[in-house]
Amino acid sequence: MSIKSLSSNAKKRLSEACFSISILVLLASCHKQKETPPPVSSGLTPYEIKYPFTFPALNIPSDNPLTVEGIALGKALYGDPILSNDGRSCSACHVKSTSFSSFSANAIPHINEGWNTKFLWRGGVEGTLEDAMSFEVNEFFKTDVTKLNANQDYKARFKNVYGVETISRKDVAYALAQYLRSLTSVDSRFDRYVRKESMITMSELNGFYIFNSEKGECFHCHSLGLFADNAYHNNGIDSIFTGNNAGRYDVTKNPNDLGKFKTPTLRNIELTAPYMHDGRYLTLEEVVEHYNSGVKKTATIDPIMTLPSFENGLQLTAQQKSDLVAFLKTLTDTSFVNNPLH
Amino acid sequence: MKNMFFLSVLLIMGLYSCKKSDRKYSQVVLNVKYKVDDLSLQKDTVRYLNNAGNLYSVTHLEYYISGITFHEESGHDFHCTGIHYINGFSPQTNQILIDSVPCGIYTSVTCNIGLSHALNVSNSLTNTAENVNMAWPDNMGGGYHFLKMEGYVKTPAGNMGYVVHLGTDTSLVSCVMTQQLYVFAVRSEFDMTMNLNEWYRSPAVYNLLTDGNNTMGNPSSMSKIAANGYNVFTLQLN
Structure with missing residues (x-):
């Protein structure tokens, strides 16, 4: 035509x-004022999220700065049925190829969730991603952390990322939050x-x-x-x-x-x-x-x-x-x- | 009598201490409040009656206040540069702090609901979640919504939604609050109360059923509402 x-x-x-569109294109060349990310512990590799100027500033809690190691740990947990007591994992419903959503369960896609303060279709959790993942770990999966503490690989990785000798549900939720915050589609x-x-x-x-x-x-x-x-x-x-x-x-x-x-x-x-x-x-x-x-x-x-x-x-x-x-x-x-x- | 004497002495001392030569400054706090004529504002209740006879509710109230100016008795003005995002149903956004207001007697305060031409440019404000959601589409003029006021209005056939949105330079609202303010304390608090019925009252009665239940994209509706906004706020000592 x-x-x-x-x-x-x-x-x-x-x-x-x-x-x-031309206004958007013009503005796309503008530099975005970035928030200063919270500092990470020594020995860990800071991870910076890049996003378009049209996004609101991303708030990262000071007690859970993004690190390459933390995100990798969260990713491992996301796909591991060890989180649940019935063989389910996050990735069982949130499938990567469907943008971390699910055809059968119609799960909300896990993309750009770091900008959200309201979670689940009905807003069952409001707050930070850490709050949302705490709900998942405590209420949804009822994660048995004794299984994680019996896993030497997870123990070493949690110690490296969070400096803990014993893994708690909070640590699990925080690692998952890091991973979800890294899932940015831009x-x-x-x-x-x-x-x-x-x-x-x-x-x-x-x-x-x-x-x-x-x-x-x-x-x-x-x-x-x-x-x-x-x-x-x-x-x-x-x-x-x-x-x-x-x-x-x-x-x-x-x-x-x-x-x-x-x-x-x-x-x-x-x-x-x-x-x-x-x-x-x-x-x-x-x-x-x-x-x-x-x-x-x-x-x-x-x-x-x-x-x-x-x-x-x-x-x-x-x-x-x-x-x-x-x-x-x-x-x-x-x-x-x-x-x-x- | 004795108290009156001491108060007078304090006032004179206060005035003396604020002479131009060594002028003192006050932090002014404006607590934004709401009413609908004699009723308090409650979300989601169809119980308010405006001058057009519309029975309506309010479900959503967001706006920007900018260009706050204190007008002194002497003719001097104190201009504030801040832009304040306000959500009527989010208490933490309903307090405006203005530092370093020169002590003095002010006869009126003016402000804009919305953003001046220079500020009303897409993506010019810090990209907070609120500012992003207040964006006004570029293909409709760009910039930001100045006001989002939504709810339901009763009709013979049942409730119908209304969406009073203002944006673009021509619908900037200039508000005047004529009230003598004595600003002498280190911190001076005032209530700045919006009467939502004023949006529909004068100089022209606005009827949500006949003048339009959607102002966005309708310049004449936006102009009418914007003009009515001149007196939506009143000030009083907290």
């Missing part, structure tokens, strides 16, 4: 999208386009315009950068909130939280099917169609979902829906899932 063949309205939108095609290293198609660009404007209204919850807002919303997928669909209400018991779930990141969304908290949608096309025509209005639905533009669904054309999906697929970061360090 040539630019000449576009309607004047389409050209206007395309030019607005190009302007938007090299999608869209990132590379913003960095002026590659191109995206006109369809993808048009999809970005829909995403980042009142046309699609995606950006309010999936803020650019992390493509999430670290908040809970009812996005209109249910009208009855029982069982698995009660959402954050399960945690707070506040009726105003019925049907609200944490906004998942859209980075690597192509790899993390199925979608929504219960995996009800198998494809991105189904997800877009939900917003286009399937939103259910209830007392707790997010106000943004009841705007005039949503009154009868987004009313996107088939081409616009296709463009939006095409844009979402530019957020796929194959270097992340192929990274041998992860």
Whole structure:
């Protein structure tokens, strides 16, 4: 399709999208003010996380600085059923090839979790990654640390990283937190386009315009950068909130939280099917169609979902829906899932 | 009587000690509070009635305050440079500390809700999680949301969402708080209270059902709300 063949309205939108991208490209060249990482113990190798200017500053707890050795230890634990008492490991559900999510259990992908302060679909844990991993170790796996203390390799590695003679659940949670904090996905095609290293198609660009404007209204919850807002919303997928669909209400018991779930990141969304908290949608096309025509209005639905533009669904054309999906697929970061360090 | 005499002496001494030659400074604390006319602000309750007759709730309230200026009786102004992100439902963000305010008697305080033209540039603020989520899309003008105020409004057919978002230079809100302030203590605390109904009151009544329940992308709605914001805040001694 040539630019000449576009309607004047389409050209206007395309030019607005190009302007938007050009601003991003311009800003991509800016130096980001980095937080000073906490110091590491001698003998350990500090590990620095690089991330785009569009990300918020990454806060790393002073008592758990990132080190190459700590991350490697966390990675070993992540894949080891020694954490549980029934043969499960983290990686049994959070599969690398699907961006550390899971088809069967619909687990939230473990990417860019270091920027989160709300964890699990219902926000069952709020705080730092260390808090989230403490929950996993203490509540989910009920890790038996006597098994770890009987393992000489783990004992030596924990002593090296944390200086402890006896491994505690806290040490296990901290090592896992280091590993998860290192799982950063920042090299999608869209990132590379913003960095002026590659191109995206006109369809993808048009999809970005829909995403980042009142046309699609995606950006309010999936803020650019992390493509999430670290908040809970009812996005209109249910009208009855029982069982698995009660959402954050399960945690707070506040009726105003019925049907609200944490906004998942859209980075690597192509790899993390199925979608929504219960995996009800198998494809991105189904997800877009939900917003286009399937939103259910209830007392707790997010106000943004009841705007005039949503009154009868987004009313996107088939081409616009296709463009939006095409844009979402530019957020796929194959270097992340192929990274041998992860 | 005796107390009045001592207070007068203290006030005169205070005023004398703040003469221009060796001016003293105070830390001013502005505690941001909320009300809706006579009611306190409670999240998620459809119980507020505005001048347009809309019965509404508030689920979300975020904004920036910038350009705080203290206007002295003598005509001198003290300008503050800070930008303050505020979330109405997050108490830790609702206190503004201003160091080194010159002691004196101020007749009014002005501020902006939002960011001036020079500051309202995408990614110009430190990339905190809050600032990132306040970004205003570049293809809609760029910069930041000045205000996000959301909730539900009652309609004959049931509750409908409303999204009052302000952004872009033309919807910068200029607020005036006319109140005589005596700033002499080492630390002076004032309550800065936002009455949310003022957003819908004057100079033009804004009806969420007929003027629009979504202001973003609607310049006339944004202008109307922004103009109404001039008196949303009032100041009083804590």
